[in-house]
Amino acid sequence: xxxxxxxxxxxxxxxxxxxxxxxxxxxxxxxxxxxGCGAYGTAKVHQALTEELSRxxxxxxxxxxxxxxxxxxxxxxxxxIHPERIFYPQVKExxxxxxxxxxxxxxxxxxxxxxxxxxxxxxxxHEQDIPFYKLQQRVIFGNNSLIDPTNMEDYLAxxxxxxxxxxxxxxGSEQIIDQIKGSGLRGRGGGGFPTGxxxxxxxxxxxRRYVICNADEGDPGAYMDRILLEGNPHCIIEGMIIGAIxxxxxxxxxxxxxxxxLAVTNLEIALKSAREKGLLGNNILGSGFDFDxxxxxxxxxxxxxxxxxxxxxxxxxxxxxxAKYVHTVAKGFRDGPSNLNNVETWANVPLIINKGxxxxxxxxxxxxxxxxIFSLVGKVNNTGLVEVPMGTSLRKIIFDIGGGIPKNKxxxxxxxxxxxGGCIPEQxxxxxxxxxxxxxxxxxxxxGGMIVMDQDTCMVDVxxxxxxxxxxxxxxxxxxxxxxIKQMLEILTDICQxxxxxxxxxxxxxLGSMIQKFALCGLGTSAPNPVxxxxxxxxxxxxxxxxxxxxxxxxxxxxxxxxxxxxxCTGCGLCKKKCPKEAITGEKKKPHKLSQDACIKxxxxxxxxxxxxxxxx
Amino acid sequence: MxxxxxxxxxxxxxxxxxxxxxHEALLMIMHDIGAIYNYVPRQVIPLLVERxxxxxxxxxSVATFYKTISLTPRGKYIVSVCTGTACHxxxxxxxxxxxxxxxxxxxxxxxxxxxxxxxxVRCIGCCAAGPVVNVNKExxxxxxxxxxxxxxxxxxRRAS
Ligand SMILES: Cc1cc2nc3c(=O)[nH]c(=O)nc-3n(C[C@H](O)[C@H](O)[C@H](O)COP(=O)(O)O)c2cc1C
Ligand code: SF4
Ligand code: SF4
Ligand code: SF4
Ligand code: FES
Numbered sequence: 001x002x003x004x005x006x007x008x009x010x011x012x013x014x015x016x017x018x019x020x021x022x023x024x025x026x027x028x029x030x031x032x033x034x035x036g037c038g039a040y041g042t043a044k045v046h047q048a049l050t051e052e053l054s055r056x057x058x059x060x061x062x063x064x065x066x067x068x069x070x071x072x073x074x075x076x077x078x079x080x081i082h083p084e085r086i087f088y089p090q091v092k093e094x095x096x097x098x099x100x101x102x103x104x105x106x107x108x109x110x111x112x113x114x115x116x117x118x119x120x121x122x123x124x125x126h127e128q129d130i131p132f133y134k135l136q137q138r139v140i141f142g143n144n145s146l147i148d149p150t151n152m153e154d155y156l157a158x159x160x161x162x163x164x165x166x167x168x169x170x171x172g173s174e175q176i177i178d179q180i181k182g183s184g185l186r187g188r189g190g191g192g193f194p195t196g197x198x199x200x201x202x203x204x205x206x207x208r209r210y211v212i213c214n215a216d217e218g219d220p221g222a223y224m225d226r227i228l229l230e231g232n233p234h235c236i237i238e239g240m241i242i243g244a245i246x247x248x249x250x251x252x253x254x255x256x257x258x259x260x261x262l263a264v265t266n267l268e269i270a271l272k273s274a275r276e277k278g279l280l281g282n283n284i285l286g287s288g289f290d291f292d293x294x295x296x297x298x299x300x301x302x303x304x305x306x307x308x309x310x311x312x313x314x315x316x317x318x319x320x321x322x323a324k325y326v327h328t329v330a331k332g333f334r335d336g337p338s339n340l341n342n343v344e345t346w347a348n349v350p351l352i353i354n355k356g357x358x359x360x361x362x363x364x365x366x367x368x369x370x371x372x373i374f375s376l377v378g379k380v381n382n383t384g385l386v387e388v389p390m391g392t393s394l395r396k397i398i399f400d401i402g403g404g405i406p407k408n409k410x411x412x413x414x415x416x417x418x419x420x421g422g423c424i425p426e427q428x429x430x431x432x433x434x435x436x437x438x439x440x441x442x443x444x445x446x447x448g449g450m451i452v453m454d455q456d457t458c459m460v461d462v463x464x465x466x467x468x469x470x471x472x473x474x475x476x477x478x479x480x481x482x483x484x485i486k487q488m489l490e491i492l493t494d495i496c497q498x499x500x501x502x503x504x505x506x507x508x509x510x511l512g513s514m515i516q517k518f519a520l521c522g523l524g525t526s527a528p529n530p531v532x533x534x535x536x537x538x539x540x541x542x543x544x545x546x547x548x549x550x551x552x553x554x555x556x557x558x559x560x561x562x563x564x565x566x567x568x569c570t571g572c573g574l575c576k577k578k579c580p581k582e583a584i585t586g587e588k589k590k591p592h593k594l595s596q597d598a599c600i601k602x603x604x605x606x607x608x609x610x611x612x613x614x615x616x617x
Numbered sequence: 618m619x620x621x622x623x624x625x626x627x628x629x630x631x632x633x634x635x636x637x638x639x640h641e642a643l644l645m646i647m648h649d650i651g652a653i654y655n656y657v658p659r660q661v662i663p664l665l666v667e668r669x670x671x672x673x674x675x676x677x678s679v680a681t682f683y684k685t686i687s688l689t690p691r692g693k694y695i696v697s698v699c700t701g702t703a704c705h706x707x708x709x710x711x712x713x714x715x716x717x718x719x720x721x722x723x724x725x726x727x728x729x730x731x732x733x734x735x736x737x738v739r740c741i742g743c744c745a746a747g748p749v750v751n752v753n754k755e756x757x758x759x760x761x762x763x764x765x766x767x768x769x770x771x772x773x774r775r776a777s
Contacts, residue, residue, distance in 0.1 A: 039746040039758030073745030220701030223742030258648055258685045259741050261754060297645050299685030302739070316641035317675070318682035375744060377703035383745040415702065451702045465705055469739065475682075580762070602711065602762065 003278035006286040007169055010279075014156045021157055026063045027104060028082035030145040031091075034069025034227055035262060036384070037076030041092070042066070045077050048093040052100045062104060065154075068144040068231025072132055074383040075115070080127055080145050087127040089115050118381045118403045135401045137363070138387045139371050140228075140235075140347050147232055149266040152273040155234040161279060163350035167242045168287045171353075173203060176246040180349070182357030184369030189214050189305070189342030190420065190446050190522075192368070192435040198339060202247045202329040205337035209249040211240050211291075212333065212340045214310060215256040215263065218302035219418030220469070222449030224373040224385055225343035229256065230263035232347070233270035237293060239346035241280065242353055244291040247339050252293040255310055259300065267295060302419070302473035303523050307332070307340050309475070320475045321521035342447065344373060364390035368434035372448055376402050379409065379454040391432035394424065398452055409454040412553075413537070417446030419466045419473075420526030422533030423459060442533040444526070458555035459538040460545050464492040466530035474523060481524030484515040488531060496556045500546035505535055554616035557601050561617055566591040568613035575605035575614065622690075624660055628653060633668045640669040643679055647686050655695060655734075656687040692727045692734035694772050696720075697751040701740025704747040708761075712748050713737065715762040719769055732776055733769070 004010045029049070033042050046066060053059045070078045075089030081103055088099065088110070095113055102110045114123045115130060124130050127145075138144075143158045155161070167176055181196025202209060213236060217225040229236060240252050256263055271293055274280040282290045296314050298304045304319035311333040313319035332338025348370055352360045361369050368390040374397060377383050381403030388397060394414060398404070405411050413423040416433075422443030424431075431437050435445050453462065467489045476482045488511050491504050512528030519525045535542060544550045551559035564575075564584075571589040583599040586592030594605070594614075606614045632649045636642035646665070647657050657680060666673050680686045698704075698713045713735075717723055720733050727734040743749045746758025750765060757768055 035741075035743050035756065036745040036758075039743045039749060039756040073743075076746070217742070218739070220705075220740035221703040221744055223740070223744055226742035259738060296642075297648060299644060299648060299683040300738070301683055313644070314641065316639075316643040316671075316679070318678050320682075375703075377744040377747065378706045383703075418702070449702070451706060453706055457706050462706075465702070603708075604762070 003276065004285060005278065007165055010161060010165060010277075010285060013277075014159075014162075017153050017157050024063075026061055028063050028065060029104070030065045030067045030070075030080045030082060032068075032070045032076060032078040032145070033066035034073065034076075034231055035223075036069065036073030037078055038262075040076040040090070042077040044093050045079070045091050045096065048096040049100070052096050053104075056100060056105065058100070058104060065146070065148050068147045068149055069227040069385065070127075070145050071136075071138075071141060071385040071387075072130075072382065073385065074381070082145075085127040085145075086125055087115050087130060088113050132382050132384070132386075132401055132403070135396065136387050137371055137389050139351060139363070140344075140373065141385070141387045144231060149231050149233055150269050152234060152270065152277065155232070159354070160234055160350075161238055163353035164238050164241055164279065165285070167245050167353055168285060168289060173246050173248060176242060176353065177203065179352055179357045180246070183348075183352045183360040184357075184364070185345065185348055185352060185360070186368060186435060187342055188344035188348070188372070188447065190219075190417070190444065192445060195341060195345055198329060198341070199243065199246050201327075202337050202339040205330045208251070208334070208336045209247050210333045210336055210338040211244045211247065211249045211252040212310070212314070212338055213240055213252070213254040213343055213346055214305060214307075214340055215254055215260070215343045216298055216305035216310060217257060217260075217343070217447065218305045218473075219420075219447045219449050221377050221415075221451045222375050222418060222447045224375055224448055226260050226263050227385060228343050228347050228373075229254075230260065230266045233263075233267045234274065235350060236267075236343055236346045237270060237274055237280070239349035240293060241284070241291055242349050243339060243341070243346070245289060247337075249339070250290050250292070252291060253296050253314060253333070254293060255296050255298055255304075255314060257299065258297045264295060264297060271295070302469075303475050303521070306521050306523060309521070310340065311338060318475075320477055321523070323520055344448070365432060365434045367436050372433070372445070374433075374448045374450045376450050376452065378415075378451040379405055379457065380452040381406050390434045393430050393432050395429040397433070397450065398429070402452070405452070405454050409456065411452070412455055412457055413453045413459065415443075415451040415453065415462065415530070416449065417444035417529070418449050419470050420444055420522065420529055421446050421449075422529045423453070423462065423537060424533070425537040442529065442536060444529070456553055456555070458496075458551050458553035459534045459541045460492065460495055460551075461553075461555045463531045463534045464489070464496050467492055467527070470523065470527045474527075478518075478520040478524065480515050480518040481520070481527065484511050484519075485524075485527055487511055488515075488528070492531070495542065495545045496551075496559075498545075498549050498556075498558045500542075502546065504546060505539065505542050509535060552616070554603075554606070560601075561596055562594060562599060562601065562603075562606055562614055563617050564592050564594050565613050565615050568611050570611055570613070572611070574608055574610070578604050578608055580604065621660070622654065622658055624658060625653070626664075629661055629664060633665070638668045638670075640671045643669060643671060643676065644683060644686070647676075647680065651686060655691045655693070656689060659688060690727070690731070692731050693776060694732060694752050695734045695736055696769070697736045697738040697741075698724075699739070699741055699743070699747065699749045699751070700737045701744065701747075703740070703744035704749060707747045709748045711762060712750065712760055712765050715765055716750075716769070719766050732773070
């Protein structure tokens with residue numbers, strides 16, 4: 001691959017790729033190679049597909065693309081056949097011969113493998129007609145199934161690096177900043193700080209300036225940054241180069257978790273091909289502008305997502321936050337002015353430059369512009385990554401796109417904002433999600449994790465879970481956070497184990513507001529949120545634990561037991577067969593009995609009984 | 618002594634050189650060393666001090682701060698149960714419990730035959746497939762008590 005010496009060369013190169021693809025008569029099979037589908041076995045399907053195609057001598061008529069995540073991770077491995085976009089979910093090796101024979105060779109559908117909508121059981125053939133996709137607005141994710149992250153030509157074929165062209169040759173630093181400011185883009189990493197203003201402030205400070213991408217993504221349950229980086233790395237690179245032009249920086253860093261090896265690999269490949277083409281490095285596209293990006297791998301420390309901790313970590317030190325009397329835009333990494341943005345924030349940048357601030361600011365609400373990618377996970381039918389305009393209601397996301405709660409269970413709460421966020425109950429399902437509305441409910445947007453909880457989730461246990469997480473992740477350098485969180489954990493553990501006392505709830509509230517006021521960094525100041533919101537909305541559950549010594553959801557092991565409701569039990573014998581402790585006895589077709597002494601409360605019988613006869617007491 | 622293993626000094630040297638002996642890359646260098654031995658053997662620390670020009674105390678504070686670094690030997694297979702929120706609400710604790718029972722160790726420990734280390738990780742970004750378990754670099758999703766035990770048997774077979 002030769003270097004592209006100027007704008008014309010890039011244009012020509014892109015046009016040639018596009019033309020080549022338009023002329024190609026090959027069928028395109030896009031097989032999702034994202035980490036979700038990967039965990040379900042994409043590699044095996046890929047191998048089977050390659051073998052089957054060559055067995056049938058079809059390899060020259062078909063192109064297989066191992067693509068970026070399609071978002072519908074629940075149904076992985078996902079296959080989409082272009083141009084019609086025929087959608088096959090949960091493809092197994094064994095399905096491959098039938099798929100090749102019917103759909104590839106004969107142009108028919110493999111009827112039994114077609115997607116069925118979970119609620120209505122309706123069969124839907126095309127990706128674009130499936131509610132999960134139809135109800136989204138995928139301005140960032142739209143091209144995913146056409147992009148193999150290891151092939152830069154795929155990115156160029158969908159117009160990649162045209163925003164860079166525009167920024168380099170048609171716009172100056174000020175104009176870029178104006179566009180970003182005008183778009184209303186706010187940081188997607190949690191706080192929602194206006195991106196354009198951050199860039200402007202940073203560009204006004206003197207010194208060697210740095211552009212940094214925050215791919216630490218420590219918020220458990222959120223994985224859009226991972227997918228963006230491993231699935232469409234050139235889009236992040238393009239965004240960062242534009243940011244560098246805006247703030248006049250020569251050096252960029254991507255700080256990524258060691259736990260995301262595929263993101264690191266794909267980013268390395270993308271950086272290398274961008275350099276070879278002259279899109280990174282010295283004299284980019286002959287413009288005289290120099291900029292390059294390096295990768296820094298962090299490791300297993302949530303607090304390193306915080307800006308000052310991240311920069312300490314980049315310098316090779318333990319990632320402990322510092323007080324922000326001086327902001328990092330003035331004095332950050334190596335004491336230079338440093339502009340840090342989240343992965344998804346960077347992904348929005350090329351879009352804004354290409355389509356303009358006016359176009360962008362039409363999407364979303366008054367205070368929050370654009371789309372947001374949510375990771376819809378937990379107790380929801382369609383788990384995956386969902387991109388919707390800001391302001392979309394929780395109900396639409398969870399029930400219309402997400403398909404509601406599995407096994408007809410009842411929705412209880414949705415947790416947003418990770419360990420810094422809160423749990424939102426049913427009565428607020430019609431609230432449109434944006435930065436400010438979530439804040440009003442005591443939660444935050446955070447990075448966009450949405451963990452759906454059903455009747456079987458204990459809210460006290462959830463609060464305890466987050467506080468335990470934060471206790472382990474606290475860097476320990478300030479007292480309110482270190483000691484306060486420890487005390488909160490002790491109280492919550494007591495409540496969960498049946499040792500709760502009157503006054504505990506009030507004590508938690510008091511500790512919470514103390515930590516919020518006096519902790520040094522964002523980890524501490526937001527740590528009480530999961531506890532305070534669960535107390536606010538689910539106080540009765542706390543009270544049941546403390547007063548009645550009962551866990552209504554059947555999670556806290558010492559506070560409940562399973563039993564068999566005789567009137568509901570049909571005597572099918574399934575639970576007896578599955579119980580690992582032989583705790584269930586009974587004759588076929590007669591109500592069974594459960595021995596409390598033998599039961600270890602593993603929940604297998606409860607999950608398995610089709611008649612709802614195993615009950616929590 | 619368990620932790621007096623044979624070190625391939627040439628390999629360590631080339632790792633350090635790959636990062637131009639830059640002290641800012643300390644954590645990454647330790648990750649790469651960890652990838653060879655499944656932990657960072659203490660014998661390499663003097664070399665890091667010398668080549669990177671950092672204090673020994675910094676190396677220890679970095680090694681203890683970041684959970685991805687271990688200074689004690691770990692098993693051939695590091696079984697990391699995801700205990701992220703999405704996996705938690707889908708029963709990660711039961712998976713951990715089943716593994717503890719099966720391997721007869723608790724979280725953080727290594728089996729006597731040095732085959733398995735049981736660990737936890739807070740979300741590996743495969744939430745849709747939860748509960749998930751990572752074994753070294755392989756991810757297994759959609760698990761329950763019995764399928765996770767199958768997986769352990771599979772690795773036992775591989776090792777024998
Ligand atoms: C404890 C803590 C953890 C954080 N983790 C992340 C993270 O994983 N990813 C991220 O982008 N921002 C994270 N942030 C927010 C960053 O400090 C910072 O605000 C953000 O990266 C700025 O980018 P943005 O303006 O594009 O959102 C975290 C903040 C705190 C206090
Ligand atoms: S609030 Fe917690 S994490 Fe933040 S600096 Fe203080 S101790 Fe460390
Ligand atoms: S599975 Fe349910 S219905 Fe069947 S025997 Fe057990 S309790 Fe009774
Ligand atoms: S909870 Fe587990 S141990 Fe108890 S009866 Fe049910 S299956 Fe058996
Ligand atoms: S919570 Fe387990 S992979 Fe995300």
